[in-house]
Every structure is written in structure tokens, then in C-alpha cells.
Amino acid sequence: MNKLLFFLGFSILFSLSNMLCAQTQLISPGDNWKYYDAGNAPSGSWKTLGYNDATWASGNAELGYGDGDETTTTNSSAWTTYFRKTINVTNPSQYTGLNLKMIRDDGAVVYLNGTEIWRNNMGSGTPSYSTFANATVNNADESTWQTLSIPNNLLTGNNTIAVEMHQITLFSSDISFDFEMTATSPSLDTIIRGPYLQKGTPTSVVVRWRTGSFSQSVINYGTSLNNLNMTMTDTNSVVDHEIELTGLTPNTVYYYEIANQSSVLDSANADMYFKTAPVSGSSTATTRIWALGDCGTSNNNQRAVRDAYYNYIGNQHTDVLLFLGDNAYQDGKDSEYQTAVFENMYEDMLKKTVAWSTMGNHDGHSANSGSQSGPYYDIFTFPTLGEAGGSASGTEAYYSFDYRNIHFIVLNSEDLDRSVGGTMYNWCQNDIQNTNADWIIALWHHPPYTKGSHNSDIEPQLIQMRVNFLPMLEDNGVDLVLCGHSHSYERSYFINGHDGFTFNFDTASHIVGVNGYGDGRIGSDGAYQKTTVGPEAGDGAVYITAGSSGKTSGSSLNHPAMFSSLDELGSCVVEVTNNQLDMKFVRENGVIDDYFTIIKSFPTSTTELEIDPKSTFKIHPNPASDNIRLDSPLPFREVHIFDRVGNEVKYIKGNPSTIDISELAIGMYIVAGTTESGKHLYQKLVIK
Amino acid sequence: MKPFLNISLFFGILIVLLPRIYAHGGLDERIAAKTKEIEADPTNQQLYFDRGYLHQQHEDWDNALADYIQAKNLGFRDKIIHFRQAEVYLELALFRSGLTCTKLYLNNDSLDIKIHKLRAKFFFQLMDYEQSIIAHCYVLKHTIDLRPENYIELGQVYLEKDSNLVDSALYIINKGLKQLGSQVFILQQEKLNYLLIKGNQAAISEQFDQLLAINNRKENWYYQKAVYLFEQKQYKEALEANQKAKAAFEQLKPHLQQTKAMMYLLANIHSLEQKLQD
Numbered sequence: 001m002n003k004l005l006f007f008l009g010f011s012i013l014f015s016l017s018n019m020l021c022a023q024t025q026l027i028s029p030g031d032n033w034k035y036y037d038a039g040n041a042p043s044g045s046w047k048t049l050g051y052n053d054a055t056w057a058s059g060n061a062e063l064g065y066g067d068g069d070e071t072t073t074t075n076s077s078a079w080t081t082y083f084r085k086t087i088n089v090t091n092p093s094q095y096t097g098l099n100l101k102m103i104r105d106d107g108a109v110v111y112l113n114g115t116e117i118w119r120n121n122m123g124s125g126t127p128s129y130s131t132f133a134n135a136t137v138n139n140a141d142e143s144t145w146q147t148l149s150i151p152n153n154l155l156t157g158n159n160t161i162a163v164e165m166h167q168i169t170l171f172s173s174d175i176s177f178d179f180e181m182t183a184t185s186p187s188l189d190t191i192i193r194g195p196y197l198q199k200g201t202p203t204s205v206v207v208r209w210r211t212g213s214f215s216q217s218v219i220n221y222g223t224s225l226n227n228l229n230m231t232m233t234d235t236n237s238v239v240d241h242e243i244e245l246t247g248l249t250p251n252t253v254y255y256y257e258i259a260n261q262s263s264v265l266d267s268a269n270a271d272m273y274f275k276t277a278p279v280s281g282s283s284t285a286t287t288r289i290w291a292l293g294d295c296g297t298s299n300n301n302q303r304a305v306r307d308a309y310y311n312y313i314g315n316q317h318t319d320v321l322l323f324l325g326d327n328a329y330q331d332g333k334d335s336e337y338q339t340a341v342f343e344n345m346y347e348d349m350l351k352k353t354v355a356w357s358t359m360g361n362h363d364g365h366s367a368n369s370g371s372q373s374g375p376y377y378d379i380f381t382f383p384t385l386g387e388a389g390g391s392a393s394g395t396e397a398y399y400s401f402d403y404r405n406i407h408f409i410v411l412n413s414e415d416l417d418r419s420v421g422g423t424m425y426n427w428c429q430n431d432i433q434n435t436n437a438d439w440i441i442a443l444w445h446h447p448p449y450t451k452g453s454h455n456s457d458i459e460p461q462l463i464q465m466r467v468n469f470l471p472m473l474e475d476n477g478v479d480l481v482l483c484g485h486s487h488s489y490e491r492s493y494f495i496n497g498h499d500g501f502t503f504n505f506d507t508a509s510h511i512v513g514v515n516g517y518g519d520g521r522i523g524s525d526g527a528y529q530k531t532t533v534g535p536e537a538g539d540g541a542v543y544i545t546a547g548s549s550g551k552t553s554g555s556s557l558n559h560p561a562m563f564s565s566l567d568e569l570g571s572c573v574v575e576v577t578n579n580q581l582d583m584k585f586v587r588e589n590g591v592i593d594d595y596f597t598i599i600k601s602f603p604t605s606t607t608e609l610e611i612d613p614k615s616t617f618k619i620h621p622n623p624a625s626d627n628i629r630l631d632s633p634l635p636f637r638e639v640h641i642f643d644r645v646g647n648e649v650k651y652i653k654g655n656p657s658t659i660d661i662s663e664l665a666i667g668m669y670i671v672a673g674t675t676e677s678g679k680h681l682y683q684k685l686v687i688k
Numbered sequence: 689m690k691p692f693l694n695i696s697l698f699f700g701i702l703i704v705l706l707p708r709i710y711a712h713g714g715l716d717e718r719i720a721a722k723t724k725e726i727e728a729d730p731t732n733q734q735l736y737f738d739r740g741y742l743h744q745q746h747e748d749w750d751n752a753l754a755d756y757i758q759a760k761n762l763g764f765r766d767k768i769i770h771f772r773q774a775e776v777y778l779e780l781a782l783f784r785s786g787l788t789c790t791k792l793y794l795n796n797d798s799l800d801i802k803i804h805k806l807r808a809k810f811f812f813q814l815m816d817y818e819q820s821i822i823a824h825c826y827v828l829k830h831t832i833d834l835r836p837e838n839y840i841e842l843g844q845v846y847l848e849k850d851s852n853l854v855d856s857a858l859y860i861i862n863k864g865l866k867q868l869g870s871q872v873f874i875l876q877q878e879k880l881n882y883l884l885i886k887g888n889q890a891a892i893s894e895q896f897d898q899l900l901a902i903n904n905r906k907e908n909w910y911y912q913k914a915v916y917l918f919e920q921k922q923y924k925e926a927l928e929a930n931q932k933a934k935a936a937f938e939q940l941k942p943h944l945q946q947t948k949a950m951m952y953l954l955a956n957i958h959s960l961e962q963k964l965q966d
Binding site for chain 2: 448600
């Protein structure tokens with residue numbers, strides 16, 4: 001190989017590696033040097049380590065004469081001046097290379113322990129006292145640092161740097177010399193977890209990572225891979241790093257790299273990016289969601305599920321990553337998270353897609369929601385103040401966030417109060433009534449319906465979530481519920497109002513829409529239709545127990561609310577485009593074993609609804625016990641009476657002046673009148 | 689009694705009993721495996737502790753307690769067993785026994801927040817509200833990641849201690865809002881509840897406005913405010929708030945208007961409107 005090419009290549013290699021390495025200063029600019037300027041060459045082996053330079057003068061750099069900026073002035077009549085410095089290195093094996101910098105005027109040859117390591121502005125051959133430099137050095141070049149990177153040749157103990165500085169001519173007016181040497185070593189500060197993204201919003205994202213040693217946190221980022229023109233730094237030395245980047249542009253790709261105070265730890269590349277969330281609201285763009293339930297087995301099953309999804313999406317971006325709990329078996333310990341999530345598992349996805357999670361029972365073995373402590377709470381950063389959309393919960397145990405036209409509600413079914421009127425319930429009710437999103441997806445760990453490795457008829461957490469939370473969520477239009485816990489895949493029909501036991505499930509009363517009892521597939525039984533008009537308006541949701549992203553556990557899998565029950569490994573892919581939601585269950589072998597579509601009808605205006613403040617109607621008497629009289633400014637073509645859970649209990653065709661309600665039980669009802677023009681007017685009726 | 693209630697009672701009993709009768713997924717397998725280990729090594733204290741915790745996760749409190757006691761009898765001395773045992777006693781409503789366990793834990797570690805939090809619950813159940821407040825205050829002072837519930841629970845202890853201590857409860861809630869953020873919904877809601885107890889109309893009205901301010905959608909909170917004003921016989925103000933509720937409702941997207949909850953709200957708005965017109 002051409003020697004020049006070898007050195008050139010080596011220099012480039014070291015320039016790159018220096019970015020990734022820690023550096024140790026061995027000789028600093030301005031250091032003290034021995035020097036010989038007697039107007040002749042020193043006798044003996046002056047370049048070597050053992051040479052006795054006791055008789056040489058000494059002084060701090062910069063050494064030389066003629067420029068007026070020297071710290072130590074040397075003899076101006078010497079054609080060549082000689083310098084020596086001895087340093088002690090206790091453990092040179094820790095260094096991989098040396099970085100040299102020198103101010104030289106005019107030409108210099110540098111030796112390390114008697115061996116030439118650098119020749120600058122000097123011709124070839126062995127230089128003598130009367131050898132002159134190649135070219136004149138003047139103006140800015142006189143104070144420019146020359147650089148060179150070389151392999152480490154340091155010895156244990158003392159090492160001597162010797163330099164001979166040659167004039168360009170007999171009559172040159174100046175010489176200058178200063179020198180710096182640093183040793184490079186593989187950085188002790190390496191990333192051992194992450195980077196991974198948290199709490200993404202349209203204008204911010206949290207980036208987290210863990211290093212092997214304490215260091216500062218630095219992120220360089222920008223919208224162009226070749227121009228990371230922004231930097232965020234936290235000067236505190238930590239091993240678990242967390243930086244929130246703010247002031248970002250919505251729906252924008254940012255490339256980034258991770259660094260510490262001295263070097264880049266994970267350099268930018270085409271896969272090191274994050275994409276800020278779009279501004280919340282309706283959109284024709286597609287949102288892609290990947291949901292993993294009970295994935296944390298740390299084994300090849302988990303990896304097979306992962307790879308099947310990666311193959312499914314190819315180069316497409318995943319917008320939202322949902323962990324449905326039990327992310328790291330057996331106990332959700334930090335070390336288990338390392339192998340089940342961060343290392344040789346999802347690291348490629350986590351660095352470019354924001355991950356959200358709900359807490360599983362195994363996560364709960366080592367974490368406590370009451371004190372928000374333990375690995376689960378240490379590892380994740382979730383919004384507590386509604387930063388990502390939704391109502392501020394004040395806790396990471398349950399929270400919500402928006403992505404494009406979807407509102408996500410994340411509940412804790414593991415170790416918090418699940419009662420109606422409890423804090424989580426109250427927050428959830430306010431939150432779901434606080435969103436303007438087109439779609440509502442709720443997730444928690446313990447499924448309301450399952451006959452897998454868990455049984456929703458007998459386990460308290462599952463029952464409580466079903467009985468307490470489902471009616472409220474359904475009353476407020478939830479579209480999709482994702483859970484885990486049972487290690488299987490179970491997917492419901494399009495249902496509403498089933499908060500009883502398995503044997504209470506009744507297709508006649510719990511299935512929504514003409515397609516609700518079908519497969520939900522376009523081209524087959526037809527997509528599930530979520531209407532905004534009529535007695536089933538706002539009704540219908542699909543419930544998925546998706547706890548087979550790490551293992552399967554079988555069992556009866558015969559819940560009657562389920563269209564599909566599979567004892568197969570896999571994960572869920574949800575893609576939402578405007579008013580259409582598509583879900584696919586992607587198995588570990590890449591086969592899509594189940595899929596369905598929900599289509600929402602979004603009226604383009606509110607004309608179908610009563611908007612005229614005068615066009616309400618009155619009920620007399622109210623409360624009532626036998627007959628009621630309707631006093632409406634507009635005649636009705638039909639009247640419906642619904643009970644509290646939305647069941648139609650009475651229907652009158654025409655425009656009745658009185659209605660017999662004596663057979664109805666005591667309680668609260670809604671009377672809905674449809675006018676001749678199709679407007680719907682509502683009034684509350686209390687039967688006493 | 690109506691048939692519905694009979695069925696509810698039956699299911700309620702089932703809910704209580706069935707977990708102890710039927711299997712419980714992976715936990716059962718782990719309990720069975722641990723039982724086999726115990727059979728092979730019946731004097732191993734750690735195995736009893738481990739199985740006790742599995743029973744505890746299974747919400748099988750009696751068996752959990754039995755295993756913890758056996759582990760102690762065999763010499764298990766780690767402080768965690770006192771905490772776990774106390775948790776089980778809380779579920780079994782054996783508050784004095786639970787409190788004793790927390791004392792044993794405190795002998796080993798007097799600083800741990802979770803034991804003070806548990807003690808606050810025991811003291812509350814034993815109606816020793818002063819001690820409960822002290823324990824809650826310790827938790828508030830030393831917990832790094834406080835939750836809204838920390839403040840709400842303490843506020844409730846004050847009111848249980850003395851229904852006249854509304855100001856103390858309000859002070860705690862305000863402290864929570866300052867610490868966690870003024871937009872935390874359930875703290876603002878709890879503040880409203882306390883203000884309603886106090887009955888200061890101006891402060892209540894202001895608090896409704898605060899809840900309106902922290903929510904994107906206003907229809908429900910305008911309606912709630914209207915109901916309050918109606919009850920206070922401030923009909924003009926009630927009508928105004930109710931009209932705002934209706935206007936906010938009409939601004940909703942149609943699919944949000946047509947949820948059961950919003951249909952019900954609209955019916956309520958109309959009903960209140962009728963009352964105000966009558």
C-alpha cells in the first residue's frame with residue numbers, strides 16, 4: 001500500500017474515532033520545555049529518552065524570538081533550536097492513539113523516544129544543524145496549529161518528545177514553537193440503553209438514554225442529517241439521561257445524535273430520527289400504531305413477533321408504539337427491561353418512535369403506582385399535565401395523549417382504585433369528555449373480556465374494569481380498547497353495553513349495527529359502521545386482548561363476545577386514516593390471521609342535530625308517573641324513549657300528544673323526538 | 689326487591705367467592721410450582737414467603753397470611769414480610785394487626801415512605817385521625833413523585849376528623865395544586881367539592897370558571913355551573929350558563945354530540961332550560 005495513502009487513511013480513521021473517544025491531555029500548550037540554542041547541534045543522542053539534558057535551559061512555550069509573542073525568548077542567532085520534554089505515563093495501554101498539535105516556524109522534526117514521528121515543512125533525509133526548512137512560514141501561518149494523529153507508541157514510565165526547529169534561511173527574523181499532545185482512549189462513557197423517545201407532542205419530545213459512566217447529556221439535532229444545527233445540554237453528570245427537546249415544529253422529522261461533554265456517543269444516521277406529532281385534528285394522513293401485549297419474555301418468540309411487524313411495515317414509519325403491560329418478565333426489574341425491551345429487542349424502533357405504556361401486573365411486582373416508584377416509573381416518562389393533549393392527570397400512572405385525530409386514554413388496572421367515583425374514574429370521565437378527536441382508543445392491562453390464560457368472569461381487576469369503566473367509556477364513544485394479560489389474541493365483534501358475565505352476552509342487545517356480528521372486513525361481511533345518527537349513534541367498540549407478543553398460554557378461548565380467538569403469537573397494527581380504522585393481527589410468521597375495519601360516518605355539518613335554541617320541546621309533567629304530554633314547536637314524525645344505558649324502551653310512530661309511561665320503571669330517561677325534517681330533539685324525563 | 693337486584697346480589701357474591709375457587713392464569717401455575725418446592729423443602733422460609741406473595745397477588749388473602757406467618761415462624765426476618773403482611777391485614781380489615789406489622793417494619797426502617805403511607809390508612813380505619821394526618825404529612829414531605837391522591841386522601845382525613853376542617857382540607861388541596869400544577873383536574877374538582885361544602889358562592893363560581901379554563905370542552909362544566917346557580921336561585925346567571933352549555937354543545941363535532949353521555953347532557957340542558965322558563 002502506498003505509504004501516503006496509509007497515513008492519510010490512518011489520519012481519517014483517527015479523526016473519526018476521536019469523535020467517539022475520550023481524550024487525555026499529556027502535553028499542554030504553554031508547557032515548560034528544555035531547549036538548546038547555543039548555535040550548534042547538541043552533542044550525543046539528544047533525541048533519545050536517556051539523554052541528560054540537565055545543562056539545557058528551560059522555559060515555557062511559546063518559545064522562540066522575533067515575533068514579540070514569545071513567553072520564552074531563545075537565541076536569535078541559532079539556525080536550528082532544539083527542544084526536549086519528558087513526561088511520565090503510568091498506563092499507556094489505555095490509549096489507542098496520540099493527537100499532536102504544533103506551532104512551528106519554520107520547519108520541524110519531532111521525535112518520540114528517539115524515533116521520528118512527525119516532519120513538517122522539512123525535506124527528506126537526516127537533518128543537521130545547518131539544514132533549512134522547505135518554505136517560508138509567515139503571517140497567520142506563524143501561529144497556526146499544525147495537527148497530526150498517530151498510533152500510540154508511548155512507553156510505560158518516562159517518554160521524551162524531542163523537536164528540532166529549523167530556520168528557513170540564515171537571515172530569517174524569527175522562530176516559534178509550541179506543542180500539544182493528547183492521548184485518545186475508547187470512551188468509558190458508552191450508551192448501554194437507548195436512546196428511546198418519550199412523551200412526544202407536536203412541539204416537543206423527551207429523549208432518554210443510559211450510559212456506562214456518569215457524564216453530561218448532550219443532544220445535537222436538526223431537520224437535516226448533514227446539519228445538526230441545534231444542541232441541548234444538561235451539564236449534570238448522570239447515567240440515566242433525560243432531555244426534553246422543545247420548540248420543535250409539528251409533524252417534522254428531526255435527526256439527532258447523542259453525546260456527552262467531550263464526544264459523540266451515538267452518531268447521527270438515517271435511522272436516528274424522531275418525527276414530531278402532527279397538530280391534533282382531523283386529517284387524511286394515516287397514523288400507524290403498533291401495540292404489543294405481554295411481550296417481555298426476552299426470547300426468540302418476542303423477536304419473531306417483532307421481526308414480523310418490521311417486515312410488515314418495511315420502510316414505513318411507526319407513529320405510536322403501545323406497550324400493553326407486562327413488558328418485562330418476570331418482575332419488571334430494570335435488568336429484565338434491559339433484555340426484554342432495550343437490548344437486542346426494540347432498540348431500532350425505540351429511537352425513532354415514541355413509546356407509551358400501561359402498567360402490567362408483572363411490572364407491578366417491582367413498581368408501585370401509589371408512590372410512582374420502581375423500574376416501570378423510572379424507565380418511562382409520561383405526561384402528567386396534559387402536555388400531549390387531554391386532561392391533566394397529575395400522575396404517570398394514568399394519562400392521555402393525542403396523535404393526529406386520535407385520543408389515547410391510558411389507564412392503570414393493576415394497582416390503583418378502579419371504582420366508580422375514584423380519582424382515576426373521575427379523571428377519565430373528564431378526559432374523555434374533553435377531547436375533540438375523531439377516534440378514541442383506550443388501553444390498560446387487564447381485559448374486560450377474555451377466556452384465555454385469564455378469565456374475565458372471575459378475576460376482580462378484569463371485572464372491575466368492565467363493570468365500572470366500560471359503561472362510561474362507551475357512553476362517551478370509545479372506539480377501540482386494547483388490553484393484554486391473557487397470552488392469546490381475542491378480538492370482539494362490534495359491541496356495546498356488555499358489562500355482565502359471559503353468559504349475559506346477548507347478540508340481540510349487545511351487537512351494534514347490521515354488520516356488528518360479522519367479521520368486520522370490507523369485501524366480506526362488511527366493515528363495522530359507527531353511526532352518528534339514530535338510536536345506535538355513537539355506539540360500538542371493538543375490544544382486543546392482545547397478550548401474545550411474547551408467549552402464548554392457550555386455555556378455552558371461547559368468549560362469546562369474540563369474533564376471533566387465537567392461541568398464536570403476534571402483535572396488533574392499527575392504522576387510522578380519517579374516518580377509517582383498520583386493525584391487523586400480524587403473527588410471528590408474518591401471516592395476518594385477523595383483521596377488521598371500523599368506519600365512522602362524520603356528517604359534514606350539524607344540520608342533523610338540533611341546533612336551534614328555540615326548537616327544544618317540553619314534557620309535562622316532569623317528573624311523571626303515568627302519562628306525559630309533549631309540547632313541541634315542531635311536529636314529530638316519531639318519538640323514542642331511551643333508558644339510561646341507551647336501550648330503546650318505547651317507540652311511538654307519529655306525533656303523539658300524550659304518551660303512557662306507566663309501565664316504565666322508576667328512573668331517568670331520554671325522550672327523543674324526530675321532526676318531519678329529520679331533526680332530533682331531546683328532553684330528559686324522570687319517572688317517579 | 690326487584691329481580692335485577694337479586695341477580696346483582698348473586699353476582700356480587702360470585703365476584704367475591706369465585707377468585708378463591710377458580711384458576712387465576714399464570715399465578716396458579718406459579719403457586720403450584722412453589723408448593724412442589726415447599727413439599728421438597730418444607731422448612732425453607734423463603735419458599736413460604738414467595739408463595740405468600742403469589743397468594744397475595746392472587747388476592748387470596750387468607751392463604752397469603754398463612755404463608756407469611758409460616759415464613760416468620762421458620763425464621764424469615766427480612767423487613768419486607770412485615771409490609772406484605774400488613775397489606776394483607778388491610779385487605780382483611782384487621783387494622784390493629786396490620787398496624788402492629790407496620791411497627792415491626794419501622795423498627796428496621798423508619799424512613800421508608802410506603803410504610804408510612806400504609807400506616808396512614810390503618811390509622812384512618814381505626815379513626816385515629818391525628819396519627820393518620822401525621823403519617824400522611826410524612827409521606828407528603830418525603831415522597832419524590834407525589835400524586836393527586838396524596839393530597840386528596842389527606843384532605844379527606846381532615847374532614848373525617850372534623851367536618852368543620854374544610855379550610856384545612858382546602859389548604860392541602862391548594863398545596864397539591866401548587867406542587868403538581870394548577871391544571872390537575874381531580875385536584876380542581878376536589879377543591880370545588882370542598883368549596884361547595886363551605887358554601888361561599890363567589891368562590892364556588894370562581895372555581896367553576898377555573899374548571900372551565902382547564903378544559904377544552906366546556907359544555908358539561910357550564911351545565912354544572914348552571915345547575916349550581918339554579919339551586920342558588922340565581923336564575924338569570926343560571927340561564928346564561930345553561931345557554932353557554934348549549935352553545936358549547938352545538939360547537940361539538942356531530943359524532944361527539946351523539947354519544948350517550950352527550951345526548952344525556954343535552955337532555956339535561958333542555959330540562960334545566962324548561963325549568964328556568966317555567
